[in-house]
Amino acid sequence: MTEGVLCVVSGNTPGVRGSVVDRLLRLRPDSTVLAVSLDDDGGRYPVVQRFLTDAQTQTGDTGARGGSGDPAVILRQDLLSLLPALRGTAESPHVVLALPAELDLLPFLVELWRPRLGGSSLADHFEPGPVVVGLEASPFLADIGCVHRTVRLWDGDGRAASVTLAEAAARQVEAADTLLIPALTGTDARLRRGVAALAGHLNGRAPLSASTDPVTAGPVRGGGWEEWRGRLEPVSVPFARRGRHEGVESVLWRSRRPLHPGRLADALAPVMNGVVRSRGHLWLSCRPNAVITWRSAGAHLALQECGEWLRDEAPEAWTTASSQRRTLASWFWHDYYGERRNEIVFTGVDLDAPGIRSALDTALLTDAELALGEEGWAAFPDPLLSTDGTA
16 A cells, blocks of 8 residues: 655756646645756766755755766655655655656656565555646747757666757657646747647647646646556557647558658658657568657657567567557557557648648558568668668
């Protein structure tokens, strides 16, 4: 039986992250806040600074600590060490973990909550509360289109990946259970509406709220380890929100046929016109057993070989896949194709949905090419992926 609730907060600026924390404290004044910052000097691990706000005194100097190491390991130890003190302050302790933008939220949460063999895990003591992400409109709009600057995002396994600011901004929004965008007035109100529309399409599952909304808005609880892990599967595709909002719309494309690599390369220019964010996976004919992930943010598109499709002849892969992955495979299973399929969601402004789908349909194998089988497909030149499976 869990002893408390752990809510996670992040934001694209320190100021908006602080406003989200303040909002949660109005809802639960007895909360304990563990605020985190990273000092990354390019070494193997960053310096993890932690600031503990006591639930009773509500001062930010009750515990300031710093140490170099894996952020997930350090923060797991901090949270577990809080338990003895929390047991005496509240019947059901509420902890707010305020994380910096330099953490890649979903993989970080997966590792933070991962079940431990022979040791205590967070799930033994805390129920996951919602992941609340605050967005300051102007910085978000600047970052989501920036592909010329990079930032190091730390995952939950002690590794840092260099990604564009656009990719980092998109991932933060997509990880949220609730999105909070501060209300703006005058001409800035239109900017907020546009950012809210874009964020709503990037993450169709998270309710949007403003700083002036009632503090009780949003979900009561978060997803938990299995749900977060499933969203990181290479075949996971974001929910495609219907309709057009402030000019923003999402387009879903699916197909069960493999793609010709050369014709797909030729189709990229018309497909990506006006796209702000796209995510999905491909079945590329020249690599028939590999899942190819498709991810773009701004003008930068990344294709990467990421594991293999689940197959009857490889039962060991089924045991390591998440429950969500196995469920998706059973839904989409085909006697000939198996799990293999193409599925991408494109989000942008005034997209040409018929044109996107037509360009991608043209890149699919013809009946004659399909009849060649996997040995024949291997002869197709691949201008997209290098020998290590990345583009």
